[in-house]
Amino acid sequence: MADTWEPRIVAFVCNWCTYAGADLAGTSRRTYAPNVRIVRLPCSGRIDPRFILRALEMGADGVLVSGCHPGDCHYTKGNYYARRRYIVFNSLLDFLGIEPDRVRFAWVSAAEGGKWAELVDLTVQAVRALGPLKLFSQEASLPPELEPIEPQKPQSTAPDPRQELALRQTAREMLASGEVELVVGYGRTSFGKVVPFFASSPEQAEELVWNDMCVHNLTTYLTGERPAATGKVAVVVKGCDARAAVGLIQEGQLDRERVKLIGMECHGVQSECGQVADKCTACEVTTPHLCDVLIASDGSVWKTNEAASTPTRFPASDALRSEVQRIASLPREQRLAFWRSELSRCVRCYACRAVCPLCYCQTCAADRTRPQYVTPGCDWRGAFSWGVTRALHVAGRCVGCGECVRACPQGIRLDILQAFLADVVARELGYVAGTNPEALPPLSTFRPDDRQDFIL
Incomplete structure (x- = not known):
């Protein structure tokens, strides 16, 4: 079997340059390895990483992605987007344990039939040297026995009760004045568990709670067909939740004219075992950097978030x-x-x-x-x-x-x-x-x- 095995390569190529280059290689009678099966797309910018994953899942031993040279894209900049996606995708493959050389990226113009032939030969040689992709093989190695790294974490402490009272007062005023129609915050069940809570009247605002068990990211309720996706809404956010709100704004999913953010100074929520959650040990922003109203840990209410600092890194402990x-x-x-x-x-x-x-x-x-x-x-x-x-x-x-x-x-x-x-x-x-x-x-x-x- 080892003597007869040949790598199977799938090539995703752009229609205007690389496919024409491959066609030129054929009409020029250039010989190259027959291991490649070409899939033609309008542009390399349309080559979704999921296509590459699908090819590997269906038995390909390697994948070749190719498009126009920078500046020559028929759609102006599709190849620039493809280049960025490949940087991230290839790094992920390596981290997962898949050889990066199984997925290759190249620029081939319509006039470079010779380069296409050489590229195919080089890719086939590289994948042949790596051998069959045993991603789903039954011969997989046993996973390494890794002892989890458990940092020493303090027990979480409950916030000042004045902060909860200030939250209720702020929500009550917003609902009573008609500034918002709904406040998304936290409430307590009959079993004492803290869950997302929707207050639609000043009376219901009295049921809002704030403590170290407020773990949920409530910005989840602001999109799609969820309860707070329409109308004027206020949502309670911690520092990490405010980062999610930023992402939704960037992607056009959160209208700041419609949504008010009630920022809560937070010094960590608790995990199920009562300790400070792992994500909180790495948090560098205890005060939300994006909010309309800021409620400090002492219960003071600020109509600005000037005291907040903008996060500078991913919150990994x-x-x-x-x-x-x-x-x-x-x-x-x-x-x-x-x-x-x-x-x-x-x-x-x-x-x-x-x-x-x-x-x-x-x-x-x-x-x-x-x-x-x-x-x-x-x-x-x-x-x-x-x-x-x-x-x-x-x-x-x-x-x-x-x-x-x-x-x-x-x-x-x-x-x-x-x-x-x-x-x-x-x-x-x-x-x-x-x-x-x-x-x-x-x-x-x-x-x-x-x-x-x-x-x-």
Whole structure:
């Protein structure tokens, strides 16, 4: 079998340059390896990373992505967007334990038939040297036994009661004056659990609570067909929640004329064991940097947030950063085994999607069947497809609120993936999510001088 095996390569190419270059190679009678199957798209900017994932899932040993040279794009700038996506995507593949050389990116013009032939030969040789992609093979290595890094965390402390009273007073005044029709905050159930609460009258505002159990990111309720997606609304936000609000503003999902943000100074919420939540140990912004009303920890109310500082980095704790570094340092096979063990526990309940404030698509890619972007099923193949698709979807957008990890019934470490991608985006693209409402999301823009030393 080893003597007869040949790599299977899928090439996603733009119609106007690379496909014409491949056609020129044929009409010029250039000989090159027959291992490549070409899929033609209008532009390299239309080559979604999900296409590459799908090709690998369906048995491809390698993928070649090619488009026009910068400045020659038929659609002006599609190849610039493709270049940015590839930077993030290839870094993620490496972190998952998949050899980056299996996915290659190149510029090939319509006049470069010779370059196309050489590119195919080089790609086939590289993938042949790597051998078959055993992503879904039964011969997978056992996952490494890693002892979790548990930092010493103090017990959480309840906020000053005056802050809760000030919140109720502020909400009551907003509702009574007609400034808003609904206040989204926190309430207490008959069992004492703190849950999201919707106050639509001054009387209901008296039921609002504020304590160290207010863990939910309430900006989730501001999009789609959710209760607070229409009308004049006020929503209670912590520092991490305000970062999500920034993301929604950037993407045109939150109208600041309609939504008022009640910022709460927060010194950490508690995990299920009563300690300060891991995400809070890394928080550098205890006061929301974006709000209309700020309620300080002593109960004082400010109509400005000038005292707040703008976040400068992704809120990953030292323990989380250590986990990222430890997994990145594992041998490639063990990295893949780790993620196979981790993601295979997914039961596809989509709790991570439901609680994420930035997952607001009307029809999720996981629910589409024509075409089917995400492989169904709870096996490793389906879990890989969903886990990686979601990681890419929120890459450069995740604000580190930690809701996905809190909601996951299987305890899958999605935060490790997102912290890694946040570091890649910050290092390569100079962007930190949830900081500047005026900035464009990193994968929705580009710089002409973006790194391209990886492009053939």
